Amino acid sequence: MLRAGGVTIHFLNAGFWYDDGGAQFGIVPRELWSREKPPNARNRIKMSLTCPLIVSGQDVILVDTGIGNRLSEREVQIYTPDPADRLVKGLDALGLAPQDVTHVVLSHLHFDHVGGLIDKTAEGEARPIFSQAQVVIQRAEWELATRPPDERLAAAYRHAPECLHALGRIELLDGDTRLTPEVRTAVSGGHTAPHQCVIVEAGGTGLIHLADIVPTTSHLRPAWNAAYDTDPLATIAAKKRFFAEAQAGNLWVSFSHDDTLAAGRLAPQTGKKPELAETIPIADWRSTRP
């Protein structure tokens, strides 16, 4: 948990899942990334689903929602996500219910960020979980997901339409937007062209949630980027820009998928890889699967 002025930031863990290590590290040789993120027998690395919850006065802002319960049997075999109830259990541990969430901000619309918006019933019906929340998405991301222009993007967004279809209140943003006096979104590009980060600033400190620009601490290195990124050069530029902003504003940075850490404070840079001076571990759900 972090406090910034009158704002409290919790790092909810929507569980763990596994993804192909090569896909997560793109052109970085396995020889290098496997030292930091050792793959299992199926070449997959353990990932978290870290979703910051920003509480400020009447505003309860959830950033991203995890995978949810709507993957096919085949996809469950590939990604082996934890049970989908962990996000709601995390809220419950804070004395909050899903209907207390006032805003859900989506960094982008890939399945591991958008899937937890809905609960899919045994009958196949999709019910919004955060029934009172305004769901905040970049308009350009919405357009890519609902009308993908090519086969690669159609595959990347294949899960989004079902999750979005059931929603009542969607707010589409055109670029960087201030949501409350302390919370704003900033478009990063890189992972997807309209991918957005969420920035909290209050009381002389705060947070930048980097989402999939820096999914794990290994991706703090500017040149270590996921094969999923549609524009890796934009990812590199975004990292440099947000790291400088974090240093200048005394802000913490947080990661969408690191299996150990939810957030950290960047140390003054000395070597090639930005290091963390202080860290916040992810909530431990004691996932027992290999």
Ligand SMILES: [Zn+2]
């Ligand atoms: Zn992701």
